[in-house]
Amino acid sequence: MKISELPGDEDSGVTCRTYVFQNESHTLGNALKCIINRYEDVQFCGYTVPHPAEDKMHFRIQTQETPALEVLKRGLKDLQKVCDHTIQSFEKEDY
Structure with a gap:
């Protein structure tokens, strides 16, 4: 998974950022x-997925x-x- 920062947040300090996740979705x-x-x-x-044809997701955090x-x-x-807990719980069951 590749993550980068969306340019333009520099003036809002370290508490407000938008990250771009490549090859990720909803x-x-x-x-x-x-x-x-x-x-x-x-x-x-x-978060938003800017366009269905683009394989990326924008993820915004403000603290x-x-x-x-x-x-x-x-x-x-x-x-x-x-996710680890979910997998362990699933594997404990006899399916």
């Missing part, structure tokens, strides 16, 4: 948004004080934990 965007929106310091978190990149990293780690 699947990651919605799951990550749901996790990050629960964090106490987050004022806004959302009170915590750097947006720190929140993004935490969100990705927490999402990984949720």
Whole structure:
């Protein structure tokens, strides 16, 4: 997964950033948004897929004080934990 920052956020400080995820869509965007929106310091978190023909997703984070990149990293780690738990729970069942 390739992630870059959308240019133009430099004047808003480190607490407000838009990240561009290449080769990602609503699947990651919605799951990550749901996790990050629960964090106490987050004022806004959302995503868009600019156009269906483009294989990218824009992910926006605005916080009170915590750097947006720190929140993004935490969100990705927490999402990984949720996925790991889901896989482990599924594998415990006899299917």
